[in-house]
Amino acid sequence: MPIDVEKVTSAxxxxxxxxxxxxxxxxxxxxLGAGVPETDPxxxxxxxxxxxxxxxxxxTFGVVAGGTGGVGFQVFDTPGMDIDLAAVLHGGQEITVHRPLPAAARATTVTRVPAVYDKGKAAVIVQESTLVDEDGAxxxxxxxxxxxxxxxxxxGDRxxxxxxxxxxxxxxxxxxxxTLRQQALLYRLAGDWNPLHADPATARRAGYDRPLLHGLCTFGIAVKAVTDRLLGGDATRVTGCRTRFAGAFFPxxxxxLRIWAASGGGRAADGHRLTATAVERDDAPVLTDARITVTDTPTPLH
Incomplete structure (x- = not known):
């Protein structure tokens, strides 16, 4: 079979x-659409x-830092991995923040595949990537x-x-x-060059009438919205976030966005749950199973 689970997970x-x-x-x-209005501090x-x-x-910048595009296709060169990228779908994303990201850095991504799950008609490759600074932290x-x-x-295990x-x-x-009609073309400059997000012919071959917006762009928009409206615009308060990509969203x-305080009591430190839907398509699901965890106090940059 194209995926040798033992080889992939032990590489x-x-x-x-x-x-x-x-x-x-x-x-x-x-x-992501930041800078509107352009005079807003x-x-x-x-x-x-x-x-x-x-x-x-x-x-969420951490998933594209260094121009990797976010999905980390470098693991597809791992021994035991021989798959058709046309069959690949980014199903979910989870981020754990150890320290707020600096505005400039020289770092290293360390990526591995801890598990491959058997979902019957599909395999699920779990990819874990840690961004470490020059000191290895x-x-x-x-x-x-x-x-x-x-x-x-x-x-295999489900x-x-x-x-x-x-x-x-x-x-x-x-x-x-x-969102902007050219939003996917802008987001591609972060390093995800998949033609599905730019080329109408590629989109049609995949079953869509036009190119899609990247799931990670949509997720970044959601995290920014929660940061702006519920965290005083302070991104250092976000300690983690996760989502499942549930459906297509078009530029x-x-x-x-429907947002709930995670505890129901309104405590910011308990985090926020959210879903995202496409307004123009009768609230078709876009993001589900999403959560943003936060801290009560900002974390100073070092």
């Missing part, structure tokens, strides 16, 4: 350089290096779930259930976030 980690500066950070935030903190409080960095760890259609049924359904009550906050559509 040594893949190490890659991840170097970025404030230009990369500003470009990433602009690709809260928006300028994402995009203007001369802001009086400094340039802040959303933790971790900045951020991300875990991706990569679905590979047609590679299941090999008799893996744990990671569903996190929305609370059974009305949301505490509902936001509508418009130019409006994202509807």
């Amino acid at each position: 040594p980690p893949v190490r890659a350089a991840a170097v970025w500066d404030d230009r990369d950070v500003r470009l990433y935030h602009l690709a 809260g928006e300028l903190r994402y995009v203007f290096e001369g802001h009086e409080r400094g340039l802040q960095v959303l933790p 971790p900045l951020l760890t991300q875990r991706n779930q990569i679905f590979v259609h047609g590679e299941g049924g090999f008799g 893996g744990p259930s990671e569903r996190l359904p929305a609370p059974d009550r009305e949301p505490d906050l509902v936001l509508q976030v418009p 130019g559509e409006t994202l509807r």
Whole structure:
């Protein structure tokens, strides 16, 4: 079979350089839609290096730091991995923040595959990548779930259930976030060059009438919205976030975010649960099983 689970999970980690500066950070935030309105001090903190409080960095930047694009396809060169990238779907994302990301750094990504699960019709590759600084100290760890259609049924472990359904009550906050028709073209500059997000012919071959917006872009938009509305615009308060990519979202559509305080009691430190849907398509699901965990107090940058 194309995936040799034992070889893949026992392979040594893949190490890659991840170097970025404030230009990369500003470009990433602009690709999420930051900077509107252009005179808002809260928006300028994402995009203007001369802001009086400094340039802040959303933790979701960590998945594209160094131009990796976020999914980390470098693991597909691992011994025992021989799959068709056309069968690959980014199913879920989880980020753990060890320290707030600096606006410029020379770092290293250390990536491994701790597990491959058998979902019957598909295999799920769990990829874990830790971003470490020049001293070897971790900045951020991300875990991706990569679905590979047609590679299941090999008799392996199905893996744990990671569903996190929305609370059974009305949301505490509902936001509508418009996106740009060229948003995917902007986000590609962060390093994800998959033509599905730019080439209409590729999108049609995949069953869509036009290119999609990257799931990680949609997720970044959601994390920014929660940061702005519920965390005083302070990205250093985010300690982790996760989501499942539940459906397509197209550039130019409006994202509807439904947000709940995780405890139901409104304590910020308990975090926030959320879902995202496409307004123009009768609230078609886009993000589900999502959560953002936070700290009560900002973490100073070092």
